[in-house]
Amino acid sequence: METPVYISIAGSDCSAGAGLQADLKTGFALGCYPLTAVTCVVNEVPGLVEGIVAMEPEFVAAQVALCLRSFPVRAIKTGMLYSPEIVRATVEALKDFDGPIVVDPVMIATAGEALILQEAIAVYEEVLIPRTTLLTPNGDELAKLAGTAPITTVEELEEAANQLCARYNCAILAKGGHVGGSTCTDILVQPGKPTLRWSHPRTEGISTHGTGCTLSSAITALLAKGQPLEQAVENGLSYIARAIATSHRLGEQFAVNHSV
Template identity: 40%
Template sequence: MTRYPTVLTIAGSDSGGGAGIQADLKTIAALGAYGASAITALTAQNTLGVSAIHAVPPAFLKAQLEAVFEDITVDAVKIGMVNTIEVALVISEIIEKYKPGFVVFDPVMVSTSGSRLIQEETVAVLWEALFSKVNLITPNLDEAQILISKQIETVEAMKAAAEEMVRRGCNAVLLKGGHLVGPVLSDIFARKNEDTLIFESEYIDSPNVHGTGCTLSSAIASFMATGYSLPEAIIFSKEYISGAIEAGKNITTGNGPGPLNHSFSPVPMQTI
């Protein structure tokens, strides 16, 4: 029997629909995979910002995760908002128990509007219990600065930061340079025992970039679930992001930074 390539997203819910679980599931579906989900936190959120966060009890998060893994074959996992120590430890335990083939972690720490989404003490636990168990982390510049406690203002500093994170225990890092605005954007890909790579893309002038990080990481998970190598998955995901930003740049959704157009070129559901 055939089945759908399946991606499990473990993330927070964005009531405005532009980021988090909602963006992940839109992306996974648009790229032809099947999406399952486990919610870590509920946010009261729109295009203007986050007004409240309600954490999901760790025991219930664990129940969600076990319900998925005990029944459905999961080809790739995307982790997003992990805002408490207890949530980090539950996810670490589940990864250790079920050993999914590929895990990408987008360490969501600051919202597009600048709201801090993670507790300070949780950062240390991410280093201790989670980063070494995932295949790839995808921080943006703000998140990388929190993780290594250093300012990052140039591409060379990005390269040094990504390589430092690998030395500190990450298996691979895709450090996103979208906050360094210029005609060409650079993302740095570093991993153990491999040369560091720079992926470049053209800057697209758009006010609608809410949920870009969520979308990129879930796209990488989707391409990995369907059988691509990690460098290929990154390249194709960046192409998808550029297309989604371009297709949504002139659309108004709310009064702040709007979402991407996740469904600008949908792929039919695949089977494996």
């Protein structure tokens, strides 16, 4: 049986908990062969971003193009794209790709640091999201994209997800981890289909660094394996819940367990 291949187009995290490092660990754990296109290098650890160096947009596009020419790529995930030029270069490189594209609109680190230039958000909306199969924003990212006030309730999360779904005609997985309360609710909104919700108790006392990257990569891997979108989302959510619950402690840090 041929191993499913997908590309992650994202940033490199030196602490290996998020970005391409999380995508690689997730893809291999789920039986796929993840390729990578580096968009930027981030000097970070959980809770602290010290610096970002972006790749040249042409070099990002060249990585994507070479991977597409050389491997039977079944799905694409985009993570941290950082600049408007990198967003445009990525979309241009994917212009002939007709498989599923999962967009994790990485904008804000868990600790609150910006991971995207402000002017890149409009380019996301103009050229990338209209090509997207599934968009996976957390509450903060969803509020930015929908142009709403900060999201503080599940009802607001769902309302903003519905707005984006109608605007771009793509599926939205609104992640509830940044919404307060003892329970996290994730919401899948799709054009012309019933809304699906998954709720689970909030895990306390464990760093969630890289969990968004891991979830979006898990869903991409499962789509590459041929699972329908709803099944891939449900199984991806189950995977990340197990990964968080069995996190490793590394001195003062926690690391999500991708090998579950």
